[in-house]
Amino acid sequence: MAWEIVIGCEIHVQLATKSKIFSGASTAYGAEPNTQACAVDLGLPGVLPVFNADALAKAVKFGLAIDAEIGMRSVFDRKNYFYPDLPKGYQISQMDYPIVGVGEIDVDMEDGTTKRIGITRAHLEEDAGKSLHEDFQGMTGIDLNRAGTPLLEIVSDPDLRSSKEAAAYMRKIHSLVRYLEISDGNMQEGSFRCDANVSIRPVGQKEFGTRAEIKNINSFRFVEKAIDHEVERQIAVIESGGRVVQETRLYDPDKDETRSMRSKEEANDYRYFPDPDLLPVEIDDAYVEAIRKTLPELPDARRQRFESEYSLPEYDAGLLTASRELADYFETVVKQSGAEAKICANWVMGELSAALNRDTIGIEASPVNAENFAGLVKRIADDTISGNTAKKVFEAMWAGEGSADKVIDAKGLKQISDSGALEGIIDEVMSNNSQQVENYRNAEPDKRGKMIGFFMGQVMKATQGKANPGEVTKLLNEKLNG
Amino acid sequence: MSNDMHSKTISELAIGLRNGDFSSEELTRSYLDRINASQERLNAFITVTDEQAMKQAQAADQRITAGDSGILTGIPIAHKDIFCTDGVRTSCGSKMLDPFIAPYDAKVIENFQNDGAVMLGKTNMDEFAMGSSNETSFYGAVKNPWALDAVPGGSSGGSAAAVAARIAPGATGTDTGGSIRQPAALCGITGIKPTYGRVSRYGMIAYASSLDQAGPMAASAEDCAMMLQVMAGFDKRDSTSSERDVPDYSADLSKDLSGMKIGLPKEYFGEGLDGDVAKVIETAIDEYKKLGAEVVEISLPNTHMAVPTYYVVAPAECSSNLSRMDGVRFGHRCEDPKDLEDLYKRSRGEGFGTEVKRRILIGAYALSSGYYDAYYLKAQRVRNLISEDFKQAFEKVDLIMGPTTPTPAFNLGEKSDDPLAMYLADIYTIAVNLAGLPGMSLPAGFVNDRPIGLQLIGNYFEESRLLNAGYKFQQATDWHQKIPGEFA
Numbered sequence: 001m002a003w004e005i006v007i008g009c010e011i012h013v014q015l016a017t018k019s020k021i022f023s024g025a026s027t028a029y030g031a032e033p034n035t036q037a038c039a040v041d042l043g044l045p046g047v048l049p050v051f052n053a054d055a056l057a058k059a060v061k062f063g064l065a066i067d068a069e070i071g072m073r074s075v076f077d078r079k080n081y082f083y084p085d086l087p088k089g090y091q092i093s094q095m096d097y098p099i100v101g102v103g104e105i106d107v108d109m110e111d112g113t114t115k116r117i118g119i120t121r122a123h124l125e126e127d128a129g130k131s132l133h134e135d136f137q138g139m140t141g142i143d144l145n146r147a148g149t150p151l152l153e154i155v156s157d158p159d160l161r162s163s164k165e166a167a168a169y170m171r172k173i174h175s176l177v178r179y180l181e182i183s184d185g186n187m188q189e190g191s192f193r194c195d196a197n198v199s200i201r202p203v204g205q206k207e208f209g210t211r212a213e214i215k216n217i218n219s220f221r222f223v224e225k226a227i228d229h230e231v232e233r234q235i236a237v238i239e240s241g242g243r244v245v246q247e248t249r250l251y252d253p254d255k256d257e258t259r260s261m262r263s264k265e266e267a268n269d270y271r272y273f274p275d276p277d278l279l280p281v282e283i284d285d286a287y288v289e290a291i292r293k294t295l296p297e298l299p300d301a302r303r304q305r306f307e308s309e310y311s312l313p314e315y316d317a318g319l320l321t322a323s324r325e326l327a328d329y330f331e332t333v334v335k336q337s338g339a340e341a342k343i344c345a346n347w348v349m350g351e352l353s354a355a356l357n358r359d360t361i362g363i364e365a366s367p368v369n370a371e372n373f374a375g376l377v378k379r380i381a382d383d384t385i386s387g388n389t390a391k392k393v394f395e396a397m398w399a400g401e402g403s404a405d406k407v408i409d410a411k412g413l414k415q416i417s418d419s420g421a422l423e424g425i426i427d428e429v430m431s432n433n434s435q436q437v438e439n440y441r442n443a444e445p446d447k448r449g450k451m452i453g454f455f456m457g458q459v460m461k462a463t464q465g466k467a468n469p470g471e472v473t474k475l476l477n478e479k480l481n482g
Numbered sequence: 483m484s485n486d487m488h489s490k491t492i493s494e495l496a497i498g499l500r501n502g503d504f505s506s507e508e509l510t511r512s513y514l515d516r517i518n519a520s521q522e523r524l525n526a527f528i529t530v531t532d533e534q535a536m537k538q539a540q541a542a543d544q545r546i547t548a549g550d551s552g553i554l555t556g557i558p559i560a561h562k563d564i565f566c567t568d569g570v571r572t573s574c575g576s577k578m579l580d581p582f583i584a585p586y587d588a589k590v591i592e593n594f595q596n597d598g599a600v601m602l603g604k605t606n607m608d609e610f611a612m613g614s615s616n617e618t619s620f621y622g623a624v625k626n627p628w629a630l631d632a633v634p635g636g637s638s639g640g641s642a643a644a645v646a647a648r649i650a651p652g653a654t655g656t657d658t659g660g661s662i663r664q665p666a667a668l669c670g671i672t673g674i675k676p677t678y679g680r681v682s683r684y685g686m687i688a689y690a691s692s693l694d695q696a697g698p699m700a701a702s703a704e705d706c707a708m709m710l711q712v713m714a715g716f717d718k719r720d721s722t723s724s725e726r727d728v729p730d731y732s733a734d735l736s737k738d739l740s741g742m743k744i745g746l747p748k749e750y751f752g753e754g755l756d757g758d759v760a761k762v763i764e765t766a767i768d769e770y771k772k773l774g775a776e777v778v779e780i781s782l783p784n785t786h787m788a789v790p791t792y793y794v795v796a797p798a799e800c801s802s803n804l805s806r807m808d809g810v811r812f813g814h815r816c817e818d819p820k821d822l823e824d825l826y827k828r829s830r831g832e833g834f835g836t837e838v839k840r841r842i843l844i845g846a847y848a849l850s851s852g853y854y855d856a857y858y859l860k861a862q863r864v865r866n867l868i869s870e871d872f873k874q875a876f877e878k879v880d881l882i883m884g885p886t887t888p889t890p891a892f893n894l895g896e897k898s899d900d901p902l903a904m905y906l907a908d909i910y911t912i913a914v915n916l917a918g919l920p921g922m923s924l925p926a927g928f929v930n931d932r933p934i935g936l937q938l939i940g941n942y943f944e945e946s947r948l949l950n951a952g953y954k955f956q957q958a959t960d961w962h963q964k965i966p967g968e969f970a
Contacts, residue, residue, distance in 0.1 A: 039585065039586055042811060043806040043811070044566075044584075044585070044586070044806075044811075044812065045566065045572070045574070045579065045582065045584070045687040045688075045806065045807075045812075046565075046566045046572075046584070046588060046684065046685040046686055046687045046688070047684070047685070048683060048684050048719060048720050048721065049721070050718065050719060050720075050721055051721065078802050080801075080802050080805060080849070082805065082808060082826055084808075084810050084822065087806060087810075087811065088805060088806045089802070089804075089805020089806050089808060090802050090805055140822075142810065142811075269850050269851045271801075271802070271846060271849035271850055271851075271854075272849075272854075273798060273802070273849050273854070273858060276690075276691035276692035276722075276799055277688075277691050277721065277722065278721050278722075279721055279722060
């Protein structure tokens with residue numbers, strides 16, 4: 001039987017506020033356990049939450065970016081359940097009145113098409129702490145540094161039809177929250193994680209199949225693998241005559257499998273009710289408009305501008321605007337090098353991206369910053385160095401040997417473009433290879449193209465590759481044919 | 483130094499301190515002696531902070547000498563053990579928090595401290611403020627100073643008994659369904675529950691967050707005005723606290739009452755009200771007529787819904803508020819838990835008393851999936867109706883008056899096995915919390931030698947009007963000056 005896959009995602013984005021969503025404690029990552037948890041985060045008797053206005057602004061910013069309905073009156077609710085890393089015995093979240101309502105986002109799929117994915121809602125909530133199961137000899141340690149960190153939970157409609165679509169959607173949201181500067185999107189540190197609701201149904205069937213929720217996927221690669229695995233599992237269950245049960249499953253990247261955490265029957269009754277310690281959050285149009293003014297140019301708009309302003313092909317524009325940092329880098333290179341945009345694009349997407357990938361570092365940590373990279377492209381554009389030389393210069397810059405000009409000077413890589421100097425070298429090459437000159441001149445014109453390569457090689461050899469290849473070709477043609 | 487300091491009101495003591503008639507050290511010592519001498523009979527305190535009190539008294543004396551007095555500088559005050567006090571056990575009357583030493587001060591405590599008041603100790607209370615007789619305390623019941631076989635009321639029973647026995651000139655209380663006014667009435671003292679949001683709840687251990695409100699308990703309305711002045715005000719750490727300016731509560735105390743319109747809700751004088759109590763209340767109302775007030779009958783038609791509504795809303799909130807008492811980070815933890823579930827079950831099973839467990843269960847039930855609409859949501863709708871009753875009444879009258887409780891103090895043990903009978907002890911006070919209004923209880927007479935309280939209910943943020951009405955009544959009567967013989 002042919003199966004259709006149906007996926008909806010819940011993405012938890014940690015908002016990049018300085019302090020926690022309901023307390024003044026710092027949200028910085030990586031501190032000693034429990035050093036960034038104040039009385040409120042510890043859930044001591046008597047403490048009360050106070051809502052962080054910055055978390056509100058960031059959530060509204062996201063809502064505006066996906067063209068969503070903004071909750072002008074949103075309400076915090078308590079989600080009640082017991083767990084040692086949940087200090088109050090309830091999580092403050094939003095149930096019936098979220099800050100962001102229905103919206104949508106266009107996602108570019110691998111085959112070059114664009115698919116519009118519906119966003120059901122996005123709501124604010126606090127993160128829990130962490131249970132540490134190692135190093136405590138059969139006991140569990142609790143670290144509440146993360147407790148109370150602001151999260152925006154973005155819930156998609158069940159519009160995704162493959163693991164690749166899910167990964168593309170996740171990438172798009174990731175890129176967006178980084179463009180908006182509302183999250184650092186750091187997946188290793190858990191600032192961006194995804195739960196995927198996966199079900200299958202026979203192609204053509206209208207009703208959804210029973211879904212399983214895969215929890216806490218923290219990489220683009222894992223989201224594909226986890227979903228692929230889960231789909232296989234569901235197909236196997238159904239095709240062997242069984243039925244999928246509604247449950248929560250956990251993806252284990254080491255074993256590449258999902259396993260059951262709890263079934264619907266074991267699921268908690270969270271006993272949601274409005275948190276009486278917090279007033280409903282009421283905002284007005286003026287507030288929303290003020291936030292709208294802070295919106296940066298969004299990825300889709302920027303890509304279109306790259307195509308029109310820089311005359312870049314769609315592919316290049318898409319790649320360069322995939323992250324705000326990369327797009328910013330590119331634009332700096334264009335501005336400061338004065339070079340043609342397409343040359344800048346080729347070098348950024350070529351040498352630079354290859355080096356970043358090779359050393360698995362992000363653009364923001366590149367050892368060659370945009371200003372220095374512009375210096376390199378400038379020397380390519382003004383013919384100071386050839387493309388081949390530029391690759392050597394780049395490697396030296398990457399290794400920390402300084403600016404392009406410094407490397408060119410130090411290594412004496414400046415290209416020889418002076419026709420007087422080049423003529424002397426060419427004359428010498430020709431007199432040393434009179435037989436080849438003879439052969440060339442006797443050859444049919446259509447064979448000569450290949451034969452000229454020999455002389456080029458000799459000139460490059462004599463100049464240690466510094467001769468300007470364009471100039472040499474021009475002079476060789478004149479002299480050999482003349 | 484005179485030995486009748488304990489019979490003085492806070493305002494008299496403040497004058498004595500400023501005039502140098504006695505020092506705060508002398509005053510504090512004398513109250514600590516009275517506390518220690520009465521502790522066995524009354525059990526009004528859970529913790530007495532002798533040493534700390536004497537240090538604070540010394541500091542207060544220095545402030546007084548330096549001419550840097552606040553309103554209550556040097557005045558000893560007892561605090562209900564529901565307010566977190568830095569470095570001092572804050573038990574909330576529960577075994578669960580018996581080992582809990584709070585690492586911070588509640589805003590109310592901070593306010594008293596900044597003003598220079600002296601903390602005598604922490605008073606006994608019903609466990610987590612759930613009770614109307616003080617019998618649910620892990621530390622044992624408090625006795626009513628007027629009749630040692632009677633309850634002092636609850637949940638602020640320790641504070642009420644302490645003020646009635648004059649072992650503290652003033653005490654703090656909290657009121658979720660009557661927990662200041664009911665014990666004030668049963669102990670013959672003055673207590674005011676301010677408008678919801680007037681006093682910060684930060685550091686006050688939550689019972690039912692949308693109903694809880696702290697307030698003063700003292701001998702007189704004048705003393706309550708002084709204490710409320712120190713307690714009230716906006717606190718950015720409590721999102722539900724009001725940003726409204728705090729008026730000078732003592733300024734209008736002696737304003738003439740002529741023309742004041744008092745409404746008597748007919749529902750507060752019907753079936754269930756003890757006949758002798760009714761007579762006391764009627765006499766008190768006559769006093770107001772003599773003071774120039776105009777009295778009209780009004781109706782609060784949803785009054786009968788108040789107790790059932792409260793017993794959905796308050797347990798629902800408490801079932802969630804008390805979840806943090808899980809044996810993980812503070813408070814009682816069972817011995818050798820074998821796993822997480824065992825840790826939760828035994829820590830909570832051992833740490834909480836019967837009434838607390840009952841309310842957690844009721845609340846969890848009311849919030850659970852499938853029952854939420856029928857209980858919690860419906861209760862919220864009725865709550866709005868009750869507020870609406872008051873809103874309409876205050877279009878016609880300035881103040882509402884009636885009995886604080888349907889009967890005088892009952893005997894210890896009399897209702898402790900009958901939760902429903904116990905819940906009805908708060909029948910006249912609960913609606914005020916559901917509406918968030920200010921309410922006050924004034925001593926108005928006695929039935930069988932047990933005190934009776936007159937309840938005054940005001941419109942939102944009209945504490946000044948309540949205090950004014952209370953003060954004028956106390957200028958005309960002497961019920962608030964009565965001290966139980968044994969403690970005179």
